[in-house]
Amino acid sequence: MSHDVFNQLVDAHYTPLYRFALSLARREADACDLVQQTFFIWAKSGHQLRETAKAKTWLFTTLYREFLRGRRRDQRSQSIEDLPPSAQDVPSEDVDHARRLDGQQIVAALQDVDEVFRAPLTLFYLEDLSYQEIAETLDVPIGTVMSRLSRGKAQLRKLVARLEAGRSTEGGIVEFPKINKGGVNR
Structure with a gap:
């Protein structure tokens, strides 16, 4: 060459x-x-x-x-069978919510996704590889790629929801003391 x-x-x-x-x-x-x-x-x-x-x-x-x-x-690699099923307790995707998400927030959350799911998510969404190319890259069947993408998206949704929940409470909402008509704080 x-x-x-x-x-x-x-x-x-x-x-x-x-x-x-x-x-x-x-x-x-x-x-x-x-x-x-x-x-x-x-x-x-x-x-x-x-x-x-x-x-x-x-x-x-x-x-x-x-x-x-x-x-x-x-270290020993973690097997996909050892991972807890996470797709069962994830709410359905909210399209309007997805449009409001910050790209950096997604990338940060992606770093916390289990590696077995992070690889196909990255290849599919960030590198635009097809299912077939991902299957060849990861040396797994296409069905496994689809399953890992599905479970990875579910895990990513949960992580983003946690980040958003944490961000909404970071603003530090301060409650003012209630004052009765006589001007005394309760």
């Missing part, structure tokens, strides 16, 4: 890969390391990819696998 082709690949995919890595790792330094490792692996073995149109999916898949490899080194 020529130096120019590699530079074009980095220019085209660095930012989306970094955003995905940051959503997974939650720390800038770790995200940078993941992206750098992904491009290093591409430099070593990317030439083996037969269809260059699949470079984006290959890069996201490689980054995700590197993230998982690092997680396994640090």
Whole structure:
């Protein structure tokens, strides 16, 4: 692979890969390391990819696998079956409410979503990958992608609702003492 082709690949995919890595790792330094490792692996073995149109999916898949490899080194991965079913106690989506949400608030709440759900949510909503591309990236069936997206959205809704509830009480509503007609405080 020529130096120019590699530079074009980095220019085209660095930012989306970094955003995905940051959503997974939650720390800038770790995200940078993941992206750098992904491009290093591409430099070593990317030439083996037969269809260059699949470079984006290959890069996201490689980054995700590197993230998982690092997680396994640090701790055992949490299984989706071990997670509590969260979709059951979530109210239906309020479209008007969703329009009022702040983008930064959503991104902040996304960082608290379980990693198994955060990855597909990030790939779908922030990186615009299709279900098929997400399935290939995460190496899971499409049905699993749809299930994780559904459960992840439910978990994200709950987190945003908690953030909003906390924000509404942060204003510090102060009640004035009630005064009776005689001017005496009760």
